[in-house]
Amino acid sequence: MFLRIGLGFDSHEFEEGKPLYLGGVLIEHTAGFKGHSDGDILLHAITDALLSAIGEPDIGELFPDRDERWKNASSEVFLKEALRRMRNKGFSIINLDCVLVMDDPKISPYKNIIVDNLSRIMHVDKTAISIKGKRREGFCKDKGAVCYCVILLGHES
Ligand SMILES: [Zn+2]
Structure with missing residues (x-):
């Protein structure tokens, strides 16, 4: 088996009155x-x-925001396409680790629901999914949130 690692980052500004989706929840x-899209960071x-772990173009290249098809799209569509490409190349997920940097709302009450939903979408055991909520503590004081994700894949060959 050989391994591949990928790092992802995203940030979005808040917009009053828009529904808030995190991990599809x-x-x-x-x-x-x-x-x-729904802005699910x-x-x-x-x-x-x-x-990036499987050497494919990034989300902005695959799903450009000038394309009307992705206007208000559920971001689950993007993830499912990435998963399809991953399986086509013979990879499977070993684990993923995400850090969500956001002051409000607190993520802790939703953590288990989000992990359950990610486990359902990605067909990955819940114990292989980690999500940590962090307050910004003075870092990047604007009205938005950022998210980092690192993922480890294995290839049977
Ligand atoms: Zn985004």
């Missing part, structure tokens, strides 16, 4: 993420980590 909040960071 609707979160109760006054604002969602501004963006062409967690799914975007995971998708980009996956695509």
Whole structure:
């Protein structure tokens, strides 16, 4: 077996009145993420980590925001396409680790629901998915959130 690692990053600004999606889960909040799609930074960071691990173009190249097909699209579509490409190349996921840097809302009440949903979408055991919520503590004081994801893949060959 040989291994591949991928790193993904995403950030979006908040927009009042938009639904907030994180890891494909609707979160109760006054604002969602501004963006062409649903702005789900967690799914975007995971998708980009996956695509880079398998040497595919990044999310912005595959799903350009000038393309009307992706307007208000569920980001699950992007992740599923990345997963399809990964399986076609003979890889499977060993584990993924995500850091979500966001002051509000707190992610802890939703953590298990998000992990369950990611496990369902990605067909990965829950114990192989880690999500950590971090407060920004003075870092990057704007009205948005950022997410990092690192993913490890294995190839049976
Ligand atoms: Zn994004």
